[in-house]
Amino acid sequence: MRARNYFVGAAFALLAGGMANSALAQDIKIGEINSYSLLPAFTEPYRKGWQLAVEEINAAGGINGKKLVVISKDDGGKPADAQTAANELVSSEGVAMLTGTFLSNIGLAVSDFANQKKVFFLAAEPLTDAVTWSKGNKYTFRLRPSNYMQAAMLVEAAAKLPAKRWATIAPNYEYGQSAVAVFKKLMSEKRPDIQWVDEQWPPQGKIDxxxxxxxxxxxxxxxxxxxxxxADLVKLVREGNTRGLFKGREVVSFLTGEPEYLDPLKDETPEGWIVTGYPWYSIKTPEHDAFLKAYQTKYNDYPRLGSIVGYQTIKAAAAILAKAGSTDPEKLIAAAEGISMPSPFGEITFRKIDHQSTLGAFVGKTALKDGKGVMVDSVYKKGADYLPSDAEVEKLRPKD
Incomplete structure (x- = not known):
C-alpha cells in the first residue's frame, strides 16, 4: 500500500509539474537590461514606467492571450556585464527579445551581441547615432530620438543666436563624443561663421x-x-554659477530639461538655457493625460522622462510581438519594420530603413519657479521631422 501511494504521489507530482511547465510555456518573456545601480535618477522611474506597461498589457489580455513577463538585470554601467546579462537572458531564461540599456557604449555592446546571436534587441535609451547608423544591424531597433535628432532640434534654435564663438563641454565617452560631433556638424552647416574655441572632455560621472x-x-x-x-551637471552648474561662467553667455544643453536632471538643481537652476526635456506639467494631450493619470494613480508620484522611455519600450515590444504572432527573430524584425503605434507623445513609427523610431522630444528654455527648475516655452518636435533623407541614411548605415 505504501509503495502504491508513493507511485500515485509521484504521478501527481509529475502531472502537476507538467501543468506548471505548460503554464510557463504560455508566458512570453522579455529580457530587460539597464544601469540601475549606476544611474538610479533615470532608471528607477524607467523601471516604474515599464512595470506600469506590463500591468496594462496583461490586464488587457496579454500578447495574443499570453501573459507578458519581463526579466530584468542590472549591468552596473559596464558593457561586459551587459553582454553577460544578455547571454544569461537568452540562454538560461529563453527570452523572446532583449530591451533596455542606457549608456551608449552599453547599448552598442548589447547591439553587437544581438547581431552575433541573432536576437531581437529594442534599445530604449542609448542615444549615439552609431546604434542605428554606422554600427546598425538588422536585429537592433531604437526608441528614443537619437543624438542627431536632438541636435537638429537644438540647432534650429541655436542657429538663431547671434553668438559666433562656441565652446563645448561633454562627457568623454561614446554619447558625449557623438553628441558634440553631430551638433558641431549641423550647426556649422547652418552657421559657417561660427568658431569652435574650446572643447572640454571630463570623464563621465567624475567631472572636476x-x-x-x-x-x-x-x-x-x-x-x-x-x-x-x-551629478556631473549639478557640479558644473554649481561651479559655473559661482564663477559667473554663464552670465552674458548663451547655453544650449542636451537633456537638461528632463526632470531627473533638472530637479536636483533646485534654486541653482540657470535660467534661459535652450534644452531638450520633458515638461510633464504642461503637456495637454489626451494621450499624455491618460499616461499621467495612470502613472500618478499607481505611484503617487510625477513621471520623469525615464518613466516615458520605460513605459513605451515595453508597449512597443508588446506591439511588435503581437503583430509578429511569433517569437522568431526574423518575424519580429519583419513586424517591427514600419510598425506604427500610439505613445504618450502621439503616434510613432519604427522606420524600416534604419530601425529608428519617430518618437520626438520637447525643446524649451530653463526657468525658476517656486525655487525649482522648470521648462518653459516648450514645443514638441516630431522625430520624423528631424531625420536625414533615406539617401543620406543609406550612406551612413552598412548593408545588412
Missing amino acids: AGPVVQAVAAANPEAILNVTFG
Whole structure:
C-alpha cells in the first residue's frame, strides 16, 4: 500500500509539474537590461514606467492571450556585464527579445551581441547615432530620438543666436563624443561663421568642475554647448554659477530639461538655457493625460522622462510581438519594420530603413519657479521631422 501511494504521489507530482511547465510555456518573456545601480535618477522611474506597461498589457489580455513577463538585470554601467546579462537572458531564461540599456557604449555592446546571436534587441535609451547608423544591424531597433535628432532640434534654435564663438563641454565617452560631433556638424552647416574655441572632455560621472569651468572661461566663448547630465551637471552648474561662467553667455544643453536632471538643481537652476526635456506639467494631450493619470494613480508620484522611455519600450515590444504572432527573430524584425503605434507623445513609427523610431522630444528654455527648475516655452518636435533623407541614411548605415 505504501509503495502504491508513493507511485500515485509521484504521478501527481509529475502531472502537476507538467501543468506548471505548460503554464510557463504560455508566458512570453522579455529580457530587460539597464544601469540601475549606476544611474538610479533615470532608471528607477524607467523601471516604474515599464512595470506600469506590463500591468496594462496583461490586464488587457496579454500578447495574443499570453501573459507578458519581463526579466530584468542590472549591468552596473559596464558593457561586459551587459553582454553577460544578455547571454544569461537568452540562454538560461529563453527570452523572446532583449530591451533596455542606457549608456551608449552599453547599448552598442548589447547591439553587437544581438547581431552575433541573432536576437531581437529594442534599445530604449542609448542615444549615439552609431546604434542605428554606422554600427546598425538588422536585429537592433531604437526608441528614443537619437543624438542627431536632438541636435537638429537644438540647432534650429541655436542657429538663431547671434553668438559666433562656441565652446563645448561633454562627457568623454561614446554619447558625449557623438553628441558634440553631430551638433558641431549641423550647426556649422547652418552657421559657417561660427568658431569652435574650446572643447572640454571630463570623464563621465567624475567631472572636476573647477578646472573645466576655468578652461572654458579662459577661451571666452559667447555660447556653450553642454552635454553633461546627472551629478556631473549639478557640479558644473554649481561651479559655473559661482564663477559667473554663464552670465552674458548663451547655453544650449542636451537633456537638461528632463526632470531627473533638472530637479536636483533646485534654486541653482540657470535660467534661459535652450534644452531638450520633458515638461510633464504642461503637456495637454489626451494621450499624455491618460499616461499621467495612470502613472500618478499607481505611484503617487510625477513621471520623469525615464518613466516615458520605460513605459513605451515595453508597449512597443508588446506591439511588435503581437503583430509578429511569433517569437522568431526574423518575424519580429519583419513586424517591427514600419510598425506604427500610439505613445504618450502621439503616434510613432519604427522606420524600416534604419530601425529608428519617430518618437520626438520637447525643446524649451530653463526657468525658476517656486525655487525649482522648470521648462518653459516648450514645443514638441516630431522625430520624423528631424531625420536625414533615406539617401543620406543609406550612406551612413552598412548593408545588412
